[in-house]
Amino acid sequence: MKGLKFRVLLDSEQSQEVFRDILVSTEDTFESFYETIKKSFNFTGQEMASFYVSNEYWDKGHEISWMDMRYDESDKADELPTVMATAKMKDFITAGDQKFILVYDFLRMWIFLIELIGYQDDAPNSPEVLMAIGEAPLENSKPISHVIFGGDDDSDDDDDFGFDDMEDGFDEEDFSSLDDFEI
Numbered sequence: 001m002k003g004l005k006f007r008v009l010l011d012s013e014q015s016q017e018v019f020r021d022i023l024v025s026t027e028d029t030f031e032s033f034y035e036t037i038k039k040s041f042n043f044t045g046q047e048m049a050s051f052y053v054s055n056e057y058w059d060k061g062h063e064i065s066w067m068d069m070r071y072d073e074s075d076k077a078d079e080l081p082t083v084m085a086t087a088k089m090k091d092f093i094t095a096g097d098q099k100f101i102l103v104y105d106f107l108r109m110w111i112f113l114i115e116l117i118g119y120q121d122d123a124p125n126s127p128e129v130l131m132a133i134g135e136a137p138l139e140n141s142k143p144i145s146h147v148i149f150g151g152d153d154d155s156d157d158d159d160d161f162g163f164d165d166m167e168d169g170f171d172e173e174d175f176s177s178l179d180d181f182e183i
Contacts, residue, residue: 002026003120004089008037008102010136011111018134024089025123030064031084036127037102037112041136047105051084051114053092054099058113064092108142 004026009019020040024033030051038045048067052060064082092098093116102112 001123003123004093004116005118005120005130006033006100007115007117008040009113009115010041010134011113012137012142014134014137016134018136020129020133021117021131022127023120023124023130024127025125026088026090026093027123028089028127029085030087030089030092031066032127033089034066034084034102036129038104040129040132043104043110043136043139047108049102049104052101052103053094054101056097056099058099058101060101062092105139107144108140110139110142 002025003023005021005023007019007021009017012018018041020037022033022036022040024036034049034051035045050066051064053062053064054060062082064084064087066084092100096116098116100114102114104110104112
């Protein structure tokens with residue numbers, strides 16, 4: 001088994017970089033990698049999270065979720081979601097500098113940028129932190145993301161979700177005739 005050395009950078013507003021170098025086996029699952037990341041940044045792990053396979057531009061690709069989020073069992077077998085507990089690291093390494101994005105807590109939107117930075121001939125029995133630089137912020141120190149719920153300004157042009165009413169070509173007057181109907 002080979003060892004994969006990843007740099008895990010916490011995308012934060014701190015002036016100091018905060019990152020961890022973590023060594024995993026090619027046979028490790030994303031769940032064990034996730035557990036190590038959480039512990040190394042002192043996060044409790046009580047929130048939802050997903051890895052995304054990424055590219056050189058840090059675009060989100062295929063999702064590897066913490067749990068199966070299907071609504072029902074009628075999904076086709078070839079469309080089953082990828083979950084951390086069964087996804088092995090080796091199955092998602094397609095480049096020498098493979099990148100992943102980890103989103104932790106979809107309300108606070110903690111973003112971890114993860115990049116494969118090296119290989120080792122010997123793999124650890126379980127993921128291990130090789131280096132820790134910077135002090136991680138407290139998990140609850142980040143406010144709930146306004147991106148989901150709209151901006152902080154009270155502009156009349158924005159609706160509750162931050163969308164500009166004028167972008168769709170309609171305004172309130174276009175819907176005034178709907179007031180006659182009980183909804």
